[in-house]
Amino acid sequence: MKIPGEPFRLPEEKQPAFRRAKRLEWITILFMLTIIAAISLTMGASQTMKAMWTEDVLSLIPPVAFLIGTRYFDKPPDEEFPYGYRRAVMIAFLAAAVALLGFGLYIFIDSVVKLLMAEAPTIQTVELFGRRVWLGWLMIAALVYSVVPPFILGRMKQPLARELHEKALSTDANINKGDWLSGLAGVLGILGIAYGYWWADSVAAGVISFEIIKDGVGDLRNSVAQLMNKRPSDVESKEPDPVPDKVREELERLDWVEKARVRLREDGDVLTGEAFVVPRDESNLLDRLKQASDLANSLDWRLHDVNIVAVRSIE
Amino acid sequence: MLTRRLLFIVLIVCVCVAGCSDLPRDPKETLRHAQGGRLRVGLVEHPPWVIRTDGEPAGAEVELVRRFAAELGATPVWHWGGEQQHMEALKHYQLDLVVGGMTDETPWGKYVGLTSPYFEERIKVGVPRSMQPPASVKGTQVAVRSGEAVASDLERKGAAPVRVDDLSQANLPVAAPDWQLEQMGLTPAEIELRTGKHVWAAPPGENGFIKRLDEFLYRHSSEIKGLLQQEVAKR
Numbered sequence: 023m024k025i026p027g028e029p030f031r032l033p034e035e036k037q038p039a040f041r042r043a044k045r046l047e048w049i050t051i052l053f054m055l056t057i058i059a060a061i062s063l064t065m066g067a068s069q070t071m072k073a074m075w076t077e078d079v080l081s082l083i084p085p086v087a088f089l090i091g092t093r094y095f096d097k098p099p100d101e102e103f104p105y106g107y108r109r110a111v112m113i114a115f116l117a118a119a120v121a122l123l124g125f126g127l128y129i130f131i132d133s134v135v136k137l138l139m140a141e142a143p144t145i146q147t148v149e150l151f152g153r154r155v156w157l158g159w160l161m162i163a164a165l166v167y168s169v170v171p172p173f174i175l176g177r178m179k180q181p182l183a184r185e186l187h188e189k190a191l192s193t194d195a196n197i198n199k200g201d202w203l204s205g206l207a208g209v210l211g212i213l214g215i216a217y218g219y220w221w222a223d224s225v226a227a228g229v230i231s232f233e234i235i236k237d238g239v240g241d242l243r244n245s246v247a248q249l250m251n252k253r254p255s256d257v258e259s260k261e262p263d264p265v266p267d268k269v270r271e272e273l274e275r276l277d278w279v280e281k282a283r284v285r286l287r288e289d290g291d292v293l294t295g296e297a298f299v300v301p302r303d304e305s306n307l308l309d310r311l312k313q314a315s316d317l318a319n320s321l322d323w324r325l326h327d328v329n330i331v332a333v334r335s336i337e
Numbered sequence: 338m339l340t341r342r343l344l345f346i347v348l349i350v351c352v353c354v355a356g357c358s359d360l361p362r363d364p365k366e367t368l369r370h371a372q373g374g375r376l377r378v379g380l381v382e383h384p385p386w387v388i389r390t391d392g393e394p395a396g397a398e399v400e401l402v403r404r405f406a407a408e409l410g411a412t413p414v415w416h417w418g419g420e421q422q423h424m425e426a427l428k429h430y431q432l433d434l435v436v437g438g439m440t441d442e443t444p445w446g447k448y449v450g451l452t453s454p455y456f457e458e459r460i461k462v463g464v465p466r467s468m469q470p471p472a473s474v475k476g477t478q479v480a481v482r483s484g485e486a487v488a489s490d491l492e493r494k495g496a497a498p499v500r501v502d503d504l505s506q507a508n509l510p511v512a513a514p515d516w517q518l519e520q521m522g523l524t525p526a527e528i529e530l531r532t533g534k535h536v537w538a539a540p541p542g543e544n545g546f547i548k549r550l551d552e553f554l555y556r557h558s559s560e561i562k563g564l565l566q567q568e569v570a571k572r
Contacts, residue, residue, distance in 0.1 A: 148453065
């Protein structure tokens, strides 16, 4: 049985940006892996480093989800999944958001407890080229390294996210920003320990965990809203997207349409849904509905599979 | 731009800090108080590391603590006691150092500041020079000092541990630390039963003091084996 509906194809002029986004995400994963390795090697007993490690491991999820999602979202609808695979990425995002929030809360509580118990972090020395070197210096080196790649990559992703209307990419860019800010907070925490301010470590970890919680709450809200088919919104400003209104206006401009109402949802970057029209003139209705459907789907590159439903009245 | 300026400041601070040699510092100034003053040392009996005698304490670690104190110009003040008692005192900064043949597996590591491991002790099975060291201990009788954990490692490897009080009288393959097997003139087999990475315990978070201990122990790490063998030979 042929399933109705065609798979969405990204327009030709968006393809270079899409390929660049994918390449950036691969580069992000590679750099994050080296950062995670550097942090693991120097972690020791520091709360700050524990928080940074968690944040860096979790920031792998968005690029991985993006790459996996974009690998499958072109798959045509089949009998098992008649609406296609475009929403797969959103599920990955919900999971990532829950993980982010959970880890953030854990580190925050852990740091507060350590502060209240006045637990001073012990950082030992390691052998390096026949000398004992305080591990704290190596932690700082690892943290400084962890600041640079996300700083640059995050800035490269934001304009692409805007061009592709890709919220996954935008979230990832935001997390990169959190990553490098946390890295700097971490450096200050370890420097604090070096100067004998034992509390600096837990305070820095608290600041980092706050950043993680903020990301987690934001992502959770976004992903739940998208799963609940919230009205489409802009990638960055979160303002209502003007496209649904534009579709309604254009449909009402057709001479045989008396009234139109449009309801759209976001499947990742794609806008899909229904347009209800009240025909003034019911002759040739099937041809006219086809005309309306072609019009609705052509108004913006993101519109896909917008169904036109003829109704007797609205309200 | 704010972000770039922030990065720049952090880099400058890092360069300045790397040049300071008195870092890290102790939150509670343990190192400064000990220098030219008293070093409060908790001793937990554990021959040959720490040996209780009628007079002055002895043992390989006690000897090392004496040298460390001399290096700081400090007078060691010895406190005998149990491990829990000492660790609690250490946690609350009432002692400066606790020694007693501890390894980095000590559950107290969460509450106090451990040094980096300074000596690795491997417990192996040794046989007389005339014998070929066995490839496996399965089914063989191996002498082990009674009341020590290593007997369970032997059982896990399928050996029959024979618990004795004096290993040198056993006339059997012997399970003991590598330095002791060497002293007894035995050839160690390749089978490793257990490793202990030895550490000292300092107050939590006293990173300057712990760094000084690490440096001292690192310099003396080649002498540990000799010190242990000396202590065993004396008795």
